[in-house]
Amino acid sequence: MNAAIKGSVQDVAAGSGTCGTDLEKYVLRLYVTGPSSISARAVVNARRICESHLKGRYQLEIINVAENVARAIDDQVVAAPTLLKLSPPPVKRFIGDMSDTERVVKGLNVRSSTEN
Secondary structure, three states, X not given: OOHHHOOOEEEEEEOOXXXXXXXXXXXXXXXXXXXXXXXXXXXXXXXXXHHHHOOOOEEEEEEEHHHOHHHHHHOOOOOOOEEEXXXXXOXXXXXXXXXXXXXXXXXXXXXXXXXO
16 A cells, blocks of 8 residues: 555644634545545645645545545545545535645635735
8 A cells, every 4th residue: 555645534734723823723534545646636635735834734544445435425436536624614616636736725615824
């Protein structure tokens, strides 16, 4: 199995709280389909986006759809990979390998620390 998506559920927390600012913490779930190349790219790209744009204020949970079908159904996941932004509201979904960084960052409505 690809090291980037090893295991059925993997929690990656990059810091806790809001790093001393009033910026919101992002709670994200990435649904993947096991050791496929597109899933591996999605994991790498999602982690890169989080570290570049949300450092210290995100929680990324990586879930293998094949091993967590009920959870995927509950979250209304219809394709994989899918990145689900649970918090801050509203809930948003991004489908694909997350290679279009600008689209993902814009869709996440990321506020930088200079926008306070």
